[in-house]
Amino acid sequence: MSFDTVAPWYRTLETITFGGVLQGARVACLDDLDSRSRALVIGEGNGRFLAALLQRQPLIRVDCVDHSERMLDLAQRHILETNPDEIRRVTFLQHDILSWTPNDRYDLIVTHFVLDCFRTQKVGFIVAKLAQAAAPNAKWLLADFRLPEAGIARRHAQAWLAVMYSFFRSVAGIEARELVDPSPFLRAEGFALKRQHLFRQGMLKSELWGKNP
Numbered sequence: 001m002s003f004d005t006v007a008p009w010y011r012t013l014e015t016i017t018f019g020g021v022l023q024g025a026r027v028a029c030l031d032d033l034d035s036r037s038r039a040l041v042i043g044e045g046n047g048r049f050l051a052a053l054l055q056r057q058p059l060i061r062v063d064c065v066d067h068s069e070r071m072l073d074l075a076q077r078h079i080l081e082t083n084p085d086e087i088r089r090v091t092f093l094q095h096d097i098l099s100w101t102p103n104d105r106y107d108l109i110v111t112h113f114v115l116d117c118f119r120t121q122k123v124g125f126i127v128a129k130l131a132q133a134a135a136p137n138a139k140w141l142l143a144d145f146r147l148p149e150a151g152i153a154r155r156h157a158q159a160w161l162a163v164m165y166s167f168f169r170s171v172a173g174i175e176a177r178e179l180v181d182p183s184p185f186l187r188a189e190g191f192a193l194k195r196q197h198l199f200r201q202g203m204l205k206s207e208l209w210g211k212n213p
Contacts, residue, residue, distance in 0.1 A: 001117060001173045003045075007070035011046055021199050025143040026112045027052045028197040028206035033139060036060050036108040040133060042097055043114030045071055047078030053110075054079070054086040062090045063104065069094055097126055102133035109134060112143040115182045117174040124185045131189035140191055140209040145179055148202035157203040 003010065014022050026049040039062045044050050050064060066072045072092050079087050093100075097114075109130050115123050134140070145161060148154045161179055168174045183193070186209055195208040 047075030
């Protein structure tokens with residue numbers, strides 16, 4: 001799986017299909033987040049969430065991990081253009097999350113629009129791996145797609161997800177064919193849902209999870 005091919009066009013594709021809603025979901029819980037000092041951001045993409053995080057968390061240091069070299073380059077360039085003085089607070093790391101193991105402890109973990117690329121077993125594996133790197137007071141930010149409970153909104157989401165999964169299997173080689181809800185895996189690792197924002201008739205969610213004491 002690699003987003004190198006689509007990286008230069010990702011923001012344009014996102015804007016055409018969803019306008020600013022995906023970015024809105026990424027940053028929706030930032031105002032619900034207390035001060036954090038050490039963050040692990042997985043699959044950041046082109047750096048827009050990272051820029052917002054650095055702006056709102058002036059003491060935070062970030063490890064930004066992505067499998068795509070081009071996405072990491074876009075993220076780094078975006079920070080240099082928008083927050084050049086803050087680049088020193090970020091370490092950019094090119095790794096495959098399936099084979100990479102964190103060697104630090106983080107009080108913030110971020111997985112925006114990344115777990116939806118994997119099948120059920122690997123979602124559980126990734127959540128468990130990242131949870132091992134979570135500090136006792138860790139928070140977890142998660143923005144992703146979801147299926148509304150019923151009705152037209154659910155059918156609308158199912159149609160959109162079918163198109164998107166087909167597209168990204170073709171251009172990026174993702175393995176998933178349907179959406180997997182990571183919530184049971186987060187709860188199994190001792191996290192509890194603290195805040196949720198829904199967008200696009202419930203098709204998108206932004207969530208803040210906290211480690212249970």
